[in-house]
Amino acid sequence: MTVETKLPYDQEYISQFSQKHKEPEWMKSLRLQALEKAAALPMPKPDKTNITNWNFSNFKHEAAGEPIQSLEDLPQEIKVFLDLENTEQNLVIQRNHSVAYASLSPKLKEQGVILTDIYTAMAEHGELVQRYYMKDAVGVDENRMTALHAALMNGGVFVYVPKNVTVEEPLQSIFWQEDAEAASFNHVIVVAEANSSLTYVENYISHNQEEEAVANIVTEVIAHDNANVSFGAVDNFAQGTTAYVNRRGVAYRDAVIEWALGQMNDGNTVSENITHLIGDNSVSNAKTVTVGRGKQSQNFTAKIVNHGLQSDGYILQHGVMKDSATSVFNGIGKIEHGASKSNAEQESRVLMLSKDARGDANPILLIDEDDVTAGHAASVGRVDPIQLYYLMSRGISKQEAERLVIHGFLAPVVTQIPIKAVREQLTEVIERKVY
Amino acid sequence: MAGSTLEIKDLHVSIEDQEILKGVNLTIKGGEFHAVMGPNGTGKSTLASAIMGHPKYEITQGSVLLDGEDVLEMEVDERAKAGLFLAMQYPSEISGVTNSDFLRSSINARREEGDEISLMKFIKEMDEAMDYLEMDKNMAQRYLNEGFSGGEKKRNEILQLMMIKPEIAILDEIDSGLDIDALKVVSKGINKLRDENFGCLIITHYQRLLNYITPDKVHVMMQGRVVKSGGPELAQRLEAEGYEWIKEELGIEDETVGQEA
Ligand SMILES: Nc1ncnc2c1ncn2[C@@H]1O[C@H](COP(=O)(O)OP(=O)(O)OP(=O)(O)O)[C@@H](O)[C@H]1O
Numbered sequence: 001m002t003v004e005t006k007l008p009y010d011q012e013y014i015s016q017f018s019q020k021h022k023e024p025e026w027m028k029s030l031r032l033q034a035l036e037k038a039a040a041l042p043m044p045k046p047d048k049t050n051i052t053n054w055n056f057s058n059f060k061h062e063a064a065g066e067p068i069q070s071l072e073d074l075p076q077e078i079k080v081f082l083d084l085e086n087t088e089q090n091l092v093i094q095r096n097h098s099v100a101y102a103s104l105s106p107k108l109k110e111q112g113v114i115l116t117d118i119y120t121a122m123a124e125h126g127e128l129v130q131r132y133y134m135k136d137a138v139g140v141d142e143n144r145m146t147a148l149h150a151a152l153m154n155g156g157v158f159v160y161v162p163k164n165v166t167v168e169e170p171l172q173s174i175f176w177q178e179d180a181e182a183a184s185f186n187h188v189i190v191v192a193e194a195n196s197s198l199t200y201v202e203n204y205i206s207h208n209q210e211e212e213a214v215a216n217i218v219t220e221v222i223a224h225d226n227a228n229v230s231f232g233a234v235d236n237f238a239q240g241t242t243a244y245v246n247r248r249g250v251a252y253r254d255a256v257i258e259w260a261l262g263q264m265n266d267g268n269t270v271s272e273n274i275t276h277l278i279g280d281n282s283v284s285n286a287k288t289v290t291v292g293r294g295k296q297s298q299n300f301t302a303k304i305v306n307h308g309l310q311s312d313g314y315i316l317q318h319g320v321m322k323d324s325a326t327s328v329f330n331g332i333g334k335i336e337h338g339a340s341k342s343n344a345e346q347e348s349r350v351l352m353l354s355k356d357a358r359g360d361a362n363p364i365l366l367i368d369e370d371d372v373t374a375g376h377a378a379s380v381g382r383v384d385p386i387q388l389y390y391l392m393s394r395g396i397s398k399q400e401a402e403r404l405v406i407h408g409f410l411a412p413v414v415t416q417i418p419i420k421a422v423r424e425q426l427t428e429v430i431e432r433k434v435y
Numbered sequence: 436m437a438g439s440t441l442e443i444k445d446l447h448v449s450i451e452d453q454e455i456l457k458g459v460n461l462t463i464k465g466g467e468f469h470a471v472m473g474p475n476g477t478g479k480s481t482l483a484s485a486i487m488g489h490p491k492y493e494i495t496q497g498s499v500l501l502d503g504e505d506v507l508e509m510e511v512d513e514r515a516k517a518g519l520f521l522a523m524q525y526p527s528e529i530s531g532v533t534n535s536d537f538l539r540s541s542i543n544a545r546r547e548e549g550d551e552i553s554l555m556k557f558i559k560e561m562d563e564a565m566d567y568l569e570m571d572k573n574m575a576q577r578y579l580n581e582g583f584s585g586g587e588k589k590r591n592e593i594l595q596l597m598m599i600k601p602e603i604a605i606l607d608e609i610d611s612g613l614d615i616d617a618l619k620v621v622s623k624g625i626n627k628l629r630d631e632n633f634g635c636l637i638i639t640h641y642q643r644l645l646n647y648i649t650p651d652k653v654h655v656m657m658q659g660r661v662v663k664s665g666g667p668e669l670a671q672r673l674e675a676e677g678y679e680w681i682k683e684e685l686g687i688e689d690e691t692v693g694q695e696a
């Protein structure tokens with residue numbers, strides 16, 4: 001019944017791959033152990049979406065990319081994500097699996113801030129990377145995808161902000177899959193030490209229509225005591241890419257993790273965003289927007305687990321479905337025993353633009369403590385004809401009226417994306433996907 | 436040419452197979468202000484909504500012409516572009532769309548592509564209109580009608596009216612929910628538009644509004660028809676005496692639309 005995901009990558013290949021990248025010994029053995037586990041582990045089983053026939057095995061694991069001398073040399077489709085007027089870019093551009101461009105302001109370097117690709121991070125800050133790599137947030141052996149990720153990791157970024165450092169300027173990564181068949185086994189780690197604060201934004205971009213590729217992405221965000229992390233993303237893999245995206249956060253005492261995720265892939269996607277509110281008074285807001293089109297099938301999970309006293313989680317998912325796209329939105333608020341005075345709220349709204357589209361909002365509250373507050377709201381609906389009538393009564397065409405209503409519907413998340421250029425880009429991607 | 440003419444002829448309108456309007460006749464010309472009064476549930480909003488093209492109302496008989504053009508054949512946006520405007524009794528709230536973006540789209544909808552209003556000019560005009568209506572400037576950046584108080588929504592309808600400058604406007608209970616000062620301000624806004632090129636149909640329950648905006652003609656609706664028309668003195672008499680005398684005069688026992696005379 002389950003399709004065996006047999007891969008042409010064995011122990012020897014992985015050892016050589018690790019050596020070629022001059023990785024530390026711990027990473028090589030982590031990879032090899034993960035590969036061994038992968039075969040025996042089950043695939044993830046997203047609720048209500050059958051992924052057994054999805055392509056997770058047909059891809060190219062290695063593809064180099066040319067460096068870029070100046071940001072001006074970037075193609076327009078990448079440039080649009082950058083705030084080019086800002087001369088002090090804190091930026092990593094990964095082209096296929098190579099770093100094409102990297103810069104970090106001297107001031108931040110001096111303060112001990114790290115923003116670098118994952119290989120450089122292992123070479124220069126090996127202990128730090130080892131401390132966090134698939135330890136507190138995502139485990140290697142959760143399922144076959146996490147294990148394969150660990151075995152085949154081929155890119156990513158490491159972000160670190162030391163104690164008491166406030167980084168005002170956004171830190172940004174662009175993951176540009178230029179090669180149509182290149183797989184993205186990207187690993188991103190964001191660590192905010194106690195009393196620090198940072199904003200990080202990442203973009204995934206590919207253009208493969210017919211060619212098949214796989215994305216298996218793991219992101220781990222660690223916010224230590226009283227740290228503040230604002231995390232924004234726009235995922236925009238093209239139709240040919242099947243994606244498994246796993247973004248996870250761990251918030252300690254008084255820490256805050258804000259997620260603003262634009263889930264704009266055009267291929268089949270399983271994406272989960274889970275935050276553990278470990279510390280007392282920790283807070284997370286997880287906001288996502290999605291547009292489904294064509295025949296794509298997607299499954300989204302937004303989950304916040306309250307462990308700490310008076311911890312506060314809020315999930316907001318807004319999705320627009322057109323053509324014959326199918327999406328399931330799981331919203332899970334879980335309050336663990338002992339997390340008294342904590343709060344779990346969630347809201348999922350799906351707007352259907354065609355009769356063949358399908359959208360499922362699946363709100364779940366799991367509560368093991370009495371002294372808490374929790375709530376959920378979910379709806380699946382169509383554009384309100386009375387709203388359209390109101391707009392059209394001022395001379396606005398039906399199409400423009402629909403456009404306004406859809407933008408308005410997605411605005412609560414879009415406005416939360418931290419970098420203006422990325423926010424505008426997300427708006428444009430939405431525009432392109434909706435019309 | 437002195438303004439547009441809106442002709443409503445023998446208009447019959449149903450909602451969910453129940454006939455609400457049973458033959459309304461009314462002509463409004465540029466330069467004229469008409470008031471429509473009448474007890475609750477007699478079809479006033481139905482008339483306004485049917486003219487604008489509300490999706491729930493079905494026209495079963497009669498016609499609506501704007502300068503001879505068949506309005507009922509037009510889409511809602513085409514009706515607006517032809518020169519009609521309806522200030523609604525219950526304006527919609529639209530989350531995530533700012534008032535100012537909406538207004539700009541409305542203005543640009545009437546202009547040719549490539550001839551859109553410049554941002555500077557738009558802001559200037561909006562600021563002026565908001566000042567005139569004594570509106571808080573923050574309202575421009577708030578989402579369209581979302582969380583607006585009843586009175587703020589009404590003022591916002593008049594802001595749209597002033598900026599869109601239609602040929603013929605229908606104002607459905609623009610005075611309901613307004614405090615006395617707001618009533619004066621809104622009336623001032625409507626009166627500013629008064630000229631020979633602008634015709635207006637004002638639906639109201641109260642003489643109060645008509646003290647500020649003197650109508651040329653007053654019509655009374657009952658049972659889904661215009662049952663009496665007159666000059667401004669008719670509104671004054673209604674304010675003083677209520678509707679009982681009209682009912683007696685016409686032999687109407689129940690004035691609501693479900694009943695036949
Ligand atoms: N969706 C509907 N289904 C059934 N009847 C309706 C519906 N909408 C309106 N009506 C009826 O049509 C009649 C006329 O309503 P309309 O809103 O036109 O009255 P009105 O004169 O504007 O009243 P008011 O002064 O209270 O605003 C009322 O009896 C109302 O109940």
Ligand SMILES: [Mg+2]
Nearest residue numbers: 479480481524
């Ligand atoms: Mg009414």
